[in-house]
Amino acid sequence: MFRVLGPLEVVVDGTPLALGGAKQRAVLAALLLKSGEVVPVGQLVDEVWGESPPPSAPHSLEAYVSRLRQLLNGSGPALLRRGAGYVLLLGGATLDALEFERLADEGWSAAGAGRFQESSRLATRALELWSGPALADVALASSGRGEAERLEELRLRTYELLFDAELALGRHDAIVGRVQTLVGLNPYRERFVAQLMLALYRCGRQADALDVYEQTRLRLDEDLGLQPSQELRALSGRIVRQELELRRPRPSGYREAPLSSKEEPHRTRRLTGFVLAGAVVAATMALTASGGAAIPSTVGGVSKRIVLVRPLDADPAQAMMWGESWRTWAKAWGYEPELVAFDEAAPGSDAGNSLRERVATGRFALVVVAGDGAVARAVRPLVRELPETTFVFADASLADLSLRGAPNASAIRFRDEQSSELAGYASALSPPRVGSLESRIEKVSIVAGGPTPHTRRVVQGFVRGLRHGSRTVRVSVDYVRDTQDVTACERIANERIDAGAELVFAVAGRCGRGALAVARTRAVWGAGEVATDTDPGPAMLTATDKDWPDALRRAVTNFSTGFLPVGRDDVLGLEDDYAVLVWLGTPRVPESVWSKVVHRCSELREAAAEGA
Secondary structure (H helix, E strand, O other): OEEOOOOOEEEEOOEEOOOOOHHHHHHHHHHHHOOOOOEEHHHHHHHHHOOOOOOOHHHHHHHHHHHHHHHHOOOOOEEEEEOOEEEEEOOOOOEHHHHHHHHHHHHHHHHHOOOHHHHHHHHHHHHOOOOOOOOOOOOOOOHHHHHHHHHHHHHHHHHHHHHHHHHHOOOHHHHHHHHHHHHHHOOOOHHHHHHHHHHHHHOOOHHHHHHHHHHHHHHHHHHHOOOOOHHHHHHHHHHHOOOHHHHOOOOOOOOOOOOOOOOOOOOOOOOOOOOOOOHHHHHHHHHHHHOOOOOOOOOOOOOOEEEEEEEOOOOHHHHHHHHHHHHHHHHHOOOEEEEEEEOOOOOHHHHHHHHHHHHHHOOOOEEEEEOOOHHHHHHOOHHHHOOOOEEEEEOOOOOOOOOOOOOOEEEEEEOHHHHHHHHHHHHHHOOOOOOOOOOOOOEEEEEEOOOOHHHHHHHHHHHHHHHHHOOOOEEEEEEOOOOOOHHHHHHHHHHHHHOOOOEEEEEOHHHHHHHHHHHHHOOOEEEEEOOOOOOOOOOEEEEEOOOHHHHHHHHHHHHHHOOOOOOOEEEEOHHHOOOOOOOOOOOOOOHHHHHHHHHHHHHHHHHHHHHO
16 A cells, blocks of 8 residues: 555555665656656756756666665555656556545545435544655755645635534534644634534534624734634624524435435546535535625425426436436425436427426425526516516526516526636647647637637636636637537538637537547547536546536525525636636646636636635
8 A cells, every 4th residue: 555645655565665765756756646647857856956967866866766666666656767758557456545535535425415414424434544744854946845735725724514514413512622633733724713613503602603703803814914704704793693404414304315326426636626515514615695685485385396407408418417416305304306408400489488487387385497598588577477486597697588677586606607717728828739848739619509708708707817827829610500419510610720810719509519529530629518428538638517416505505595696697707716616637738827817817716705
């Protein structure tokens, strides 16, 4: 077993191996952090010797590799030369960092499905793998140190996951001490502060909870010149008012969801994370977002029926994900959930009339509509016809639907233009898919759906990112009226590639998949939205996705707790750590590009937070 979550250690048959001197240990650590990947010799030299390696560094590296091979011989792993670098294959061995990330991912999935007992168990197992700071006894000088810091950040996020699960299970008294310790070590991490305040309040220590807030406020002001976040201020106010909702350890009517045999699709290198919290903490966030305006819940009133209306053409993995999340959160709050799939490609009048009739006669307390396309346009007239029913349009804008100010409607709008801006920025900094690694993409084709406000925002964001990375890149934009016709996007992509396009950015629903398929076969980069059941693969430079399960949770929880924003959008973007994924999954893109994109992500987050 290889251990990097603490001091570097290799254990064979229960016996630790002697790993040699500091530089040899650094070589092993750098290879372990990239296990299964080829690490160039130059990168290994940078990791071990820093910015000023001696002339003998490459020769010394060969010696260290040779000794490590002898050390690992016969134990399963293999250290091989591949091209201009080395790769460490684990074979049957285990790496504690990989096991930690697997357990943590499963814990997040369990929390998202409302299985807090399982989430707590998985998070605990993941954290038990740690025995100190990552690679505590190894000095790495380049990206390896950044990878160790990433693992440390994941460790803290896993503690947040554990504490959320424990709070949801009513175990607030058991976590107070641990959260206090982590607040002391991470005084500016407001998530820990919020968890400690909530745990103390539930233990009957209201004064202590407010004292924690005041200490945090003073520390932020004196040390950084900042004020606590809006969410933390809102939680403090709710504690002062002793709101009954804060004392609930979990949603009323909650029961553990059954285990699912289907895992969530693997996603790599996400630029922003998202917090899956217990329902009470989620309600606190919703209060802040709504500014206090509320739509009363009808649980226990006329109807407990709620319905999710989604496009019929959603890919199978996405449709299953929507269904599982919808049923889990609806049942957690005591509702009777229904799902309706709307065929957006069907004749408009007949399909729309049928959908409206089903919703109008269903006597639903809540109608959630997924997407801003034909399904949203079909349901829109019912908002004014059914004033007793609440409507939430997910991935849409009330202004775009001419529903701003409607007293029984809300929208959850993903700020997709931010993720597309990051994708555009990464594209401008990257080399073409074939050719010199020193060159940069010079011509880009954007294949978009109908020119709706949402699509235009995404396109404008991508172009803005391109321009931020390069002033000389040329861009063509083609809007496709029929987003169901895959051949239309294929034709446009072929024409633009014939004209010299080196990257195709597709934001056109089902049609866009045709454009990405053309890019893949014609050896140019693809970028844009991809189906959740599709591996982005080596032809995708970047890919974006939305966190639909958490959006559905947000809609149901905010409605149930009475904190749904009225007549306006709940806009979620990078500053919310919400629903943005970006992949850079190709060895042709240097690590420096990834670092610049991460930095740009931070800039966009800060700018959005300042403008909020």
